Amino acid sequence: MVHHPMANPLAASSANPWQGLDIQSEWERFSQRDASSAEVWTSHVWVDNMHCAACSGRIEQAIKQQHGVLAVQASAASKRVRVVWDAKQTSPSHWFANLNEIGYPALPLNEYSAISDRTVQQRKMLWRLVVAVFCMMQVMMYAYPTYWSDSNDMAPDMVQLMKWASWVLTLPVMLFSATPFLSQAWASIKQRQLGMDVPVSLGILAAFIMSTLATFAPGGWWGDVVYYDSLTMFVSFLLIGRWLDVKLRNRTAGALENMMRRLPHAVLKKDAAGEWVQIAATNINVGDVLYVRPGEVFAADGLVLVGSTSADESMLTGESEPVLKPAGAKVIAGAGNLTSAIEMQVEQVGEGTQYHALVNLMASASTEKPGIALLADKVAQPFLWAVLLAAVYAVFFWWSTDPAKAIMSAVAVLVVTCPCALSLATPAAMLASAGTFAKGGVLIRRLQAIQAISEIDTIVFDKTGTLTENLQQVALAESHAAWDRQWLLDVIASMSRDSLHPVAQALHGFALQHDAQDQLVVQDWQEIVGGGMSATFSAPNGALLPVKLGNAEFCGISDELESDALRQVYVTTGEILLARLTLSEQVKPHAKAAISQLIAHGLDIQLLSGDRIAPVKNLAAQLGIARAFGLQKAADKLQHVKLLQQQGRKVLMVGDGLNDGPVIAAAHTSIAMGSGVPLTQAQADMVVLGNDIGVLVSLISHCQKTILIVKQNLLWAALYNAAGVPLAIMGLLPAWLAGLGMAASSLLVLLNALRLTDWDKSGWQKGQA
Amino acid sequence: MEIAFLLIPLAVLLVFVILGGLWWAIQTGQFEDLEEEGSRILEQD
Numbered sequence: 001m002v003h004h005p006m007a008n009p010l011a012a013s014s015a016n017p018w019q020g021l022d023i024q025s026e027w028e029r030f031s032q033r034d035a036s037s038a039e040v041w042t043s044h045v046w047v048d049n050m051h052c053a054a055c056s057g058r059i060e061q062a063i064k065q066q067h068g069v070l071a072v073q074a075s076a077a078s079k080r081v082r083v084v085w086d087a088k089q090t091s092p093s094h095w096f097a098n099l100n101e102i103g104y105p106a107l108p109l110n111e112y113s114a115i116s117d118r119t120v121q122q123r124k125m126l127w128r129l130v131v132a133v134f135c136m137m138q139v140m141m142y143a144y145p146t147y148w149s150d151s152n153d154m155a156p157d158m159v160q161l162m163k164w165a166s167w168v169l170t171l172p173v174m175l176f177s178a179t180p181f182l183s184q185a186w187a188s189i190k191q192r193q194l195g196m197d198v199p200v201s202l203g204i205l206a207a208f209i210m211s212t213l214a215t216f217a218p219g220g221w222w223g224d225v226v227y228y229d230s231l232t233m234f235v236s237f238l239l240i241g242r243w244l245d246v247k248l249r250n251r252t253a254g255a256l257e258n259m260m261r262r263l264p265h266a267v268l269k270k271d272a273a274g275e276w277v278q279i280a281a282t283n284i285n286v287g288d289v290l291y292v293r294p295g296e297v298f299a300a301d302g303l304v305l306v307g308s309t310s311a312d313e314s315m316l317t318g319e320s321e322p323v324l325k326p327a328g329a330k331v332i333a334g335a336g337n338l339t340s341a342i343e344m345q346v347e348q349v350g351e352g353t354q355y356h357a358l359v360n361l362m363a364s365a366s367t368e369k370p371g372i373a374l375l376a377d378k379v380a381q382p383f384l385w386a387v388l389l390a391a392v393y394a395v396f397f398w399w400s401t402d403p404a405k406a407i408m409s410a411v412a413v414l415v416v417t418c419p420c421a422l423s424l425a426t427p428a429a430m431l432a433s434a435g436t437f438a439k440g441g442v443l444i445r446r447l448q449a450i451q452a453i454s455e456i457d458t459i460v461f462d463k464t465g466t467l468t469e470n471l472q473q474v475a476l477a478e479s480h481a482a483w484d485r486q487w488l489l490d491v492i493a494s495m496s497r498d499s500l501h502p503v504a505q506a507l508h509g510f511a512l513q514h515d516a517q518d519q520l521v522v523q524d525w526q527e528i529v530g531g532g533m534s535a536t537f538s539a540p541n542g543a544l545l546p547v548k549l550g551n552a553e554f555c556g557i558s559d560e561l562e563s564d565a566l567r568q569v570y571v572t573t574g575e576i577l578l579a580r581l582t583l584s585e586q587v588k589p590h591a592k593a594a595i596s597q598l599i600a601h602g603l604d605i606q607l608l609s610g611d612r613i614a615p616v617k618n619l620a621a622q623l624g625i626a627r628a629f630g631l632q633k634a635a636d637k638l639q640h641v642k643l644l645q646q647q648g649r650k651v652l653m654v655g656d657g658l659n660d661g662p663v664i665a666a667a668h669t670s671i672a673m674g675s676g677v678p679l680t681q682a683q684a685d686m687v688v689l690g691n692d693i694g695v696l697v698s699l700i701s702h703c704q705k706t707i708l709i710v711k712q713n714l715l716w717a718a719l720y721n722a723a724g725v726p727l728a729i730m731g732l733l734p735a736w737l738a739g740l741g742m743a744a745s746s747l748l749v750l751l752n753a754l755r756l757t758d759w760d761k762s763g764w765q766k767g768q769a
Numbered sequence: 770m771e772i773a774f775l776l777i778p779l780a781v782l783l784v785f786v787i788l789g790g791l792w793w794a795i796q797t798g799q800f801e802d803l804e805e806e807g808s809r810i811l812e813q814d
Contacts, residue, residue, distance in 0.1 A: 053808040075802050127795070131788060138784050142777075161774060165781050172788070 018093035030108035132177035136232035143229035166228040203414035221403035301348035312336035412728040425713035428753040449685030452669035453703040462655035468585040474510035489516035590694030
């Protein structure tokens with residue numbers, strides 16, 4: 001065990017540990033300045049152990065005691081506390097300290113403004129939808145009598161009153177609900193492009209203007225037919241799609257920010273006088289000496305100055321084993337300090353660190369991806385032009401004979417072509433599938449992923465955590481015949497009890513499972529980083545026995561046996577081998593069945609892993625995968641995927657570690673298994689929660705089914721338009737029938753999409769193309 | 770049927786009152802925390 005010469009540095013500085021937050025640049029990250037006063041701030045903090053109303057009451061009391069705190073509101077439901085405070089009279093460290101005193105340590109909610117921005121956006125969309133639907137229902141009530149009554153049934157002034165009422169009720173829809181479409185259409189016109197929103201907006205505007213004229217100045221060339229019912233229904237249908245889209249995107253958007261939060265906010269720095277002071281992580285400079293305790297994350301790249309430790313760099317390099325860091329070794333930002341406290345000298349900060357380089361790499365790899373959305377918009381362009389031309393043609397065709405009929409026919413074309421059915425055709429089916437997937441534990445980050453997944457022909461798997469469990473499976477391969485086996489297990493349990501190393505923890509769990517006791521008297525226990533552990537035990541015969549547990553080199557074993565196991569661990573005393581244990585990875589329960597099903601459906605399966613070649617090949621053989629590659633670093637994997645893509649293949653990447661991030665971003669599409677780190681989840685197109693690899697098979701087949709239904713929808717919309725447009729141009733289609741046709745075609749598209757809500761997760765779905 | 774000339778404008782007015790009320794409720798945070806407020810009265814000051 002590496003002993004660090006320094007006592008608790010916090011005690012030495014005797015300062016409030018939250019002092020790092022008292023810098024304005026630091027508190028700005030979780031606070032907003034009050035609109036009324038420059039000195040008043042509203043902060044949001046997270047209290048993890050606030051579970052009940054009583055907790056929130058105590059928390060409010062504790063913070064209120066602080067002079068200068070103007071208002072506190074704690075919510076146990078969201079575990080959040082909102083504090084309004086005056087910067088002239090108090091500072092965050094004071095009330096953070098108050099919370100700590102009563103046993104509710106708080107964390108600053110740094111991403112609060114981002115979260116609230118997204119929530120505000122989503123709520124605004126919902127509010128637009130509520131207004132549109134509510135007004136639509138009222139307008140329908142006034143439209144209904146005119147559908148079914150003869151023109152003589154109702155008094156003309158009653159009809160006129162209903163038109164006025166409808167107009168008033170349509171105003172909120174036009175001025176508030178429909179603004180996203182109108183403003184986006186305007187934006188795309190300014191960029192000299194024809195987006196999906198342009199015909200939509202033209203239809204909305206033309207219908208509204210015509211109806212307005214018909215309401216307030218009936219009898220002109222514009223006639224006296226109103227379209228308020230079609231208009232409000234149309235806007236409502238469109239808004240439902242938009243709102244679902246926004247909601248879906250927000251659900252997964254927070255993940256990237258979580259990853260950025262991995263670096264600590266505050267660090268301990270040695271000041272000029274040699275004392276440890278807490279500073280904000282943003283104020284670290286190159287050359288600073290920092291104190292990093294075990295369990296903390298390195299805030300910057302640098303060198304170990306005093307002490308030695310081991311670091312968990314798995315998220316950054318894919319190295320699954322702890323890396324030994326003696327004095328003089330390089331440590332990287334974002335890696336975790338595992339075993340002991342060290343002092344480090346900072347060499348690189350912020351943008352210059354490997355951590356930032358990796359995050360940037362992921363960002364750039366993801367922008368290289370072809371935008372399927374843009375592609376779809378381009379395909380739609382000719383259609384949109386055709387619709388506009390048809391509308392213009394209708395105007396010219398009728399203008400000389402009857403201007404009212406000309407405009408009405410154009411509106412009928414715009415309404416009946418129903419960009420609604422066309423624009424709903426794809427998202428309705430995809431959203432239905434996305435919702436179904438979400439219920440089944442699969443989150444979708446990009447809707448386009450459904451299309452991408454339906455097209456793939458190659459799947460590249462990462463190994464650990466994807467095909468295998470993260471847990472290591474331990475087996476007692478051999479034990480010395482002269483020693484009591486149970487006693488040996490007791491020794492293993494007792495030695496590995498206090499170590500945090502994953503292998504030691506696996507051994508400890510294994511021994512306990514085999515009825516071992518971990519309560520033997522352990523003397524001189526030492527853990528040598530990168531080697532193993534040594535200790536002295538009293539043997540059953542009473543003699544003192546020095547025991548070593550660790551790898552071959554540490555235990556002095558020169559002729560290590562070849563093995564398919566990932567790793568071998570030895571227990572020795574002196575020259576005598578007491579036991580040999582093997583650690584191997586456990587294949588996930590449904591992995592083999594899933595792989596063989598995927599192969600049966602014509603997909604090429606490949607395996608890439610950062611581990612040694614022998615275990616990777618062994619695993620591949622076990623699962624029936626023909627092509628497996630070991631010792632693959634992140635850059636190698638990226639190269640491999642790019643090579644496959646150059647051969648014209650569509651690659652689906654299934655991974656889970658951060659080292660897969662760039663590969664996941666570069667692949668045609670990607671799926672992350674749920675135990676992955678948040679950043680990868682943010683980059684992958686889909687995230688499978690839970691560990692069941694079997695879901696993949698039905699997921700891929702359901703994506704293909706979704707695309708099939710999208711195509712049916714598009715075909716229906718095309719047929720409907722082919723029939724409706726000529727009728728509308730010829731003026732044979734009355735406005736109400738155009739509106740009804742629009743609603744009916746949308747409804748049909750939606751109902752067809754609803755067929756996707758049924759998802760059978762057991763294997764490949766039958767009965768489809 | 771003359772009453773409809775009064776009722777229809779009233780109904781339109783009611784729509785705006787309802788929408789306005791909902792808008793006010795959301796803006797003032799009436800739906801922010803549905804769990805906590807009910808138990809607030811049970812707490813000691």
